[in-house]
Amino acid sequence: MKFVEEQTLSARNPAYADTTKRSRVRYIVLSMLLAATILNYVDRSALGIVAPGLSKGLALDKMQMGELFAAFGLAYSIGLVPGGILTDILGSRVAYALSLLGWSFATLTQGLATGYHMLLGSRLAIGALEAPAFPSNARAVTLWFPARERGFATSVYVMGQYIGTPLFTGLLLWISAAYGWRMVFYVTGGVGILFSLLWYRVYRDPHQHASVNTAELQYINDGSTAARKPREKFDWRMALKLLSYRQILAICIGKFCNNTLLVFFTTWFMTYLIEARHMSMIKVGIFQALPFIGATAGILLAGSLSDFFIRRGVSISTARKTPLIIGTLLGASIVLVNFVESNEAVIAILTIAFFAQGVGSMSWAAVSEIAPRQYVGLTSSITSLAANIAGVTTPLMIGYITHHTGNFYWALNLMGAICLLGALSYSVLLGKLSRIEL
Template identity: 35%
Template sequence: MSELNVETKVNAAMLTVQEKTGFRWKVAIMMWGAIAINYFDRTNLSAAAPMIMKEFDFTATEMGFIMSAFFFSYTLCQIPSGWLADKFGQKTLLGGSVASWSCATMLMAAGQGLISFIAIRILLGIGEAGAYPCNAGIVSKWFPDRERARATVIFDSGNKCGTAFAMPIIVWMMITFGWKVPFIVSGALGIVWVLIWLKYYTDPEKSQYANQAEIEYIRDGQAVKDGLDNKMPLKWYQLLRYRNIRAMCIGFFMSNYAIYFYITWFPTYLVQSRGMSLMKMGFVAMIPPLVGLIVGFITAFLADYLYSKGYSKTKVRKNNLVCGMLLASSIVFVNFIQSDVAAVALLTLSYCGIACAGPALWTLPGDVAPKNMTSTVGALQNCVSNVGGILGPIITGWIVTTTGSFEMAMVVTAGATLIGAINYAFYLGEVKRIEV
């Protein structure tokens, strides 16, 4: 009788595992949607830049200031957004963020000059500041440790999809209806997302769409269970005492400096340096993020596989970060290539390096943050990293205006990624939870 009872319990446990829901992956898809729309909205300006510069007679330096205005407010609002997300919950903050940046996106169609464009981009940055910190916190609540790289690459892939698929659509709408229409359409898309988010998302224990078996599966697989209360053991600035936090900030700064070349100046580079038409540029600009999307998924699945096989988090994360940043530094060799096809291939290779590092960059906050501070840690590293977003477009614009070419800008970008690789290899220590 005792053996029968044991067998019955085992069968019941197996049945429970088999019947657990998979709502956490639907949460990942909703996070992906937020980031895809986020980057769709950012890509609007980089695609429309040649037409806006012509209509308003902006110089490359002035356009650089417009592009960078976003990053001033985006950077300053990172830490408040992360703290608010950890304190009051990611549902409210992320929903409010998407709603506010969608309204700001639609306002771009009303821009009338340098000052108005800068002001609207500042509003856009305030709204978008909450996206990534919220998603980092959601992953720490909704996914066991062994699935976090995959969950991260799903939502982070939204930036590649938003950049890649948006470009030809935006260019088509600009050519057909004018440069203002893409801003209105993408802003309206964000409002639709907000309605879906508010209807379906809650934390795991409150969700009516995840059953108890799934919640237990998630929580049993977490070394530290975030979100069960709102107690944070540190002030946000005290996080900078820790070497790993500083290393994360430095490395992400270097990565962002490089990635925002693609987000802001890459379309203009293809038009001005490679002589492409707007329509051809729209399709060619899809190539790096699309290939990077595939590479990001492969490296994320490999990272989770290696971790499940017993490799340490330190080895798994550093493998992605160091190799990725080294590969990204290959961008400098585009200066020696005459063929447009070969140049795009090399730039795609460099982008793939950034895509390889991406999942690890946004998995690290959940790996090292003190309890209930994942969004805050994510916001802190994103705050520092986006100083690279502020400097990158301005420096690139200044270099192009001064030298008349992109060659020196490529050298500076390659140097940034090389420093990032060295930082992750030697300054980042053991990847583990900070115990306060």
């Protein structure tokens, strides 16, 4: 009876057929996306890790450090739309390989800096060259995973934003103490260069990958055996046209607000613990990992639950939107650190706030659900551009406020208010998620 039932299901749904023989190449691809994202965030946040020692060594004040942090965000934001276009034209294999190679060389050059202006040039280069990374991630996930697995896949590579810091901060602090802060940039840049070569050698799109069998291709396409549509000629006017859609505008606002917290943790967090909370380097080495672990748990929980609810029949719109609203709203809890004294309570609050930011980072899955298939890279780059404007505003805001007030009080309050704005955008403006057809 069971055999007859399986035959019937196989005939009705090709995606069900030959599941025991289906290849699993998409998980190898996902592991490479995770590794690339870890490298991406370790390289961009390395300056924040060595900031206390570097700023003293090069005699840089708070305003100058804020400008250096913001320089990355400025160049990254400007490069995102061209980066998305490059991804759509060249594909994830070539675009990501070039991006990895370029930003890794730029990371390495930070170790050669003798002053503010050399560091500024390196930070601008890193930002511009990292721009194709997340559009390439989004494109690869859209091509390699069916809708019912896309939330989980997105959460896995986004997790790379958070696990790199707790995994490698202790090592990078040790390298800095033992060999100087310059060696941190030489090591992180060198590893990225090697990985860019590995990526180019291994990655292919599903229909070009020699190890993917027909069963996995059918599963990825939800049982469809139709050939992919040829790439349409790019039209620059599409960038403005996409921004006219309410869904994309709402996600742009929400991502900017949610990303404000992430930028704080990847730039000023170490300085906050050492200078505002007067923690020793030993305590910093222990405590700094907890918020990042919380954020990792947040993004994994949000992605897994989102996919679970879709499999249970909940609409894609509800399953993808709920984590965005809850995450950005709970992120406002960061203001509570202004009202506690103990280091343990501070880290607990920051862990909750960063956990919430991780939950809210499920916006990448929402982008994958609404983006026109022929413009996944461009749509991803537009929404990522909005998010990464926070990479400019947040470091400058914190640098300016701390320079003039001598503390982080008003900076943290402002970040909480920005999170509330993001929750409003996701809950009121976004509306129902659906694929945009052009």
